[in-house]
Amino acid sequence: MFELKILTHFAAAHQLRMVAKKCENLHGHNWKVEVCVAGDTLNSWGVLMDFGELKVHVAEVIDTLDHKFLNELPFFKGNPSSENIAVYIAQALAAKLEGTDVRVSRVTTWESEDACATYRP
Numbered sequence: 001m002f003e004l005k006i007l008t009h010f011a012a013a014h015q016l017r018m019v020a021k022k023c024e025n026l027h028g029h030n031w032k033v034e035v036c037v038a039g040d041t042l043n044s045w046g047v048l049m050d051f052g053e054l055k056v057h058v059a060e061v062i063d064t065l066d067h068k069f070l071n072e073l074p075f076f077k078g079n080p081s082s083e084n085i086a087v088y089i090a091q092a093l094a095a096k097l098e099g100t101d102v103r104v105s106r107v108t109t110w111e112s113e114d115a116c117a118t119y120r121p
């Protein structure tokens, strides 16, 4: 099994619904995002997939989050937590990889230097 990882960032605002916590107030983060994809077979060039192609797909997904108020996006009507952001990115990227032999293996969303959430589909 081969796994590729790329890193990216986005900035956004959110309000979490966590009773009586300071994060209920409107605030923002510069999220760092780690995206991993995996597969068993290399192509004729000896790569799982081109990092450049992966970065384009991920950038398109991140663009839908960057400089947004996440609570206004239908996907996050539950709660725009780092966990749910990881799920959103994983699902949106999986849709772009459909029909290929490459799958999303892990998405990690760092909302600060010492706190992150990881989703493994």
Ligand SMILES: Nc1nc2c(c(=O)[nH]1)N=C([C@H](O)[C@H](O)COP(=O)(O)OP(=O)(O)OP(=O)(O)O)CN2
Pocket: 016, 023, 027, 080, 081, 082, 083, 111, 112, 115, 117
């Ligand atoms: N499991 C999760 N817990 C929390 C999330 C989350 O997405 N998943 N998010 C938050 C808030 O986004 C909040 O902004 C961050 O809270 P917190 O870490 O408490 O705040 P600080 O960055 O200021 O860290 P301190 O250690 O308090 O200085 C909260 N929880």
Ligand SMILES: [Zn+2]
Pocket: 014, 016, 023, 027, 028, 029, 111
């Ligand atoms: Zn927050």
